[in-house]
Amino acid sequence: MRDRDERVEMSSENDVHYDVHAVEEKWLPVWESLDLFRADDAAVTSGTKEKRYALTMFPYPSGDLHMGHAEVFAIHDVISRYWRLRGYEVLNPMGWDSFGLPAENAAIKNDEHPATYTYANIETQYASMKRYGVSFDWSRRLHTSDPEYYKWTQWLFLKFREKGLAYRKNSPVNWCPNDQTVLANEQVLADGTCERCGAVVTKRELTQWYFKTTEYAQELYDCLDDLQGSWIGKVVNAQRNWIGRSEGAHVTFDVENHEPVTVFTTRPDTLFGTTFMVVAVDAKLAEELVTDEHRADFEAYRDEIRKASDIDRLATDRPKTGVFLGVHATNPLTGEKLPVWATDYVLADYGTGAVMGVPGGDQRDWEFATTFGLPIVRTTQPPSDWEGEAFHGEGPAINSPAAGVTSGLDINGLPVAEAKSATIAYLSEQGSGEGTVNFRLRDWLLSRQRYWGAPIPIIHCPVDGEVPVPEDQLPVELPELRGADLKPKGTSPLGAATEWVNVSCPQCGGPATRDTDTMDTFVDSSWYFFRYLSAHDDTQAFDPALAEAWGPIDLYIGGDEHAVLHLLYARFFTKVLRDMGLIDWDEPFSAYLSQGKVINNGRKMSKSLGNGVSLGGQLAEYGVDAIRLTLVFASPPEDNVDWADVSPAGSAKFLQRAWRLAGDVTSSPGADVAEGDVALRKVTHKTVHEAAQLLESYRFNVVVARVMELVNATRKAIDSGCGPADPAVREATETVAILLSLVAPFTAEEMWARLGHPPSVAQASWPVVEPALLVDDAVTAVVQIQGKVRGRLEVSPDISEADLEAAALADPAVVKAIDGRDVRKVIVRAPKLVNIVV
């Protein structure tokens, strides 16, 4: 009775309301002064501690943080805090991807410099991140728009150029008429619109800078195999599709009045069925081939095609068009003469820009042949019930060669794979073809006709041509432009800064001009994770020794809108840096996890729908911890979180329940847990054990559920079990505080203090699991007959299979269920299950 009274007394003392905001205010300055999260390079370079590099995509500074940031930071912090508790030296840096168009557009609107908007927003976001309690190492903070950062972006550009991986070419490029700049292929969406602003992208013929991503296509593709499993599957799949590897052959055709023309095909076995050749109308080749007699027709057709928008060109169901160029090609297998046509259904920048027309095997060629009355020959035998037109499936080769046609090769009757290799072998022998691999990936167009980016460090000299800015003159800083000077006009605003543009040539000293384009901001973000290693080093981009010590990144978290943009570019940069000898690893991100979106009522949050949820408002209402907990608990990290389906109030309630435990504990710190209640201790140790496994596989929502169970069990122990003085209650509550510190650091810190520990819980270590406590005293074994549960037995967890079988067969309920039938087979899985087959 007395005990019970004491408890009542105590709990009334603890009914003080848990003031989340006061707790936040209380701990932030304490953490700040303890400098808890600074990564120690020496600990890692010396090998004293094992490293973990945790990275989350750095934000673009547009306004304040939103719910999406809140989710990714919450998830990211779980893993980095977990690693720290496990005793790793953790590098967890943060910075800003601070070049980009929104700042420039804001500057035009408000008649100011883009830096004003940029750095004001950075400070706002910085304050919010601090308030959010993420365990970032702020000593490595960087902004890509700082000259001390973009100096090295420019340096890397020059190194890439030295290696022949950055070059200029004239080519039709994607042009956004709204942003008035060119775009990379990756920045044009599937529907032909601009990834940034949604305008319909058009084509322009311009001389622009490119990175030679295609040089690494094969490796970028092959390494995806190694990433499979540790990267989230859909991103690997998206990159595979984007790089788009196709195996096939190059086949060379002699052409009248021209050098021989090579085409790419994935079906060399259908070469006997080629009845024409088609060339991309916008390729230089078409212009070279056309005869004077057909030139007028060709040019009229080409001009008409150029006027069509990308959207029209992308439609796959439009009728085939084209013009005859007046020349013929020769089939290398048969010597047959094939008319050469120009068309818009062949792409100038894929393969060789020319294709062999095989109407019997390709639906597009079928339609083209039908439209223009060209012959159709089948070279693969379709099944008897085939009702379609072109047939590209499996079947024996026919008409290869056709009756009456002479050829040095005969593949009739061969299945597709064999017919392919036989054809390639023959062509190679004849010197008119070879097996090859083609990629869908194009080179990365990096020039942008906008102001707020890193200037391309090149000087154009009428005498010496392209001259790199000497390294000791880097960075090439942006000239001061503001407001209306920045208005998009189709050429870079930098061109207007004449004093900046006109320079003397570093080589000959004569008058020359700077390149006025800036780099795509994806260049900035392709290497920022290297710069974090040496964020303030003004002698090098990063220290290779630190890259060796810290790299590669152990877990990268971000959104899947970057599946083929940033992630592909960062992989490309890493491979080039490796080939420059600066690092010794092949892939930047050992593991990649993409977090889902935060939506509301099944829809993306947006102003027009009026379903936006303000992060600041939620934090004010429920507190930081409750919001973090809600986002982590809602679903597996990669799934979307629908704000309409979650309950931040429920999270806040749970945190209070946890917090109250700490006030109920009456034993002193360091109480001998060995004396504690074994049942509760088992729950505690099992929870720690499972939590570790769940954390390693990123199932953070389930970790939270386990902590909830532990809180419930501890509550029961206090109220109706061993009582608050039992050391097991202290052990359980301390464990709750430590586990909770991954998700709800403020509440955990407050609990830690109430439990009598000095700050910080972030410096605690991961609880050591006692294996003996993971073993149950008795387990329930299920006895099945024909797979149906017919009995249960309480058995020892280390019972032998034979003993369990005997016990099962002796169980009265089982005997009754067998009902005298013959036992044919008994499957025993000690100690959990026996299945009897009768």
Place this chain on the structure above:
RNA sequence: GCCCCCGUAUCCCAACUGGCAGAGGACGCCGCCUUAAAAGCGGCUAGGUGUGGGUUCGAGUCCCACCGGGGGCACCA
């Protein structure tokens, strides 16, 4: 058209290498507290895994087909 992923309770979601379908939460309901309500606290309820086959002693889990949802690529030869 090609390539991936996912369908479990009213909802969000658990279920280790196939082994008792249910951990946690929301919603709802019942108590306690309260003059009352809200809040708070304690407790309770639920379906057989989208459909149809197959493999197996045993399938949410593996295989096949279909239905539904999501994503990537796409006149890429």
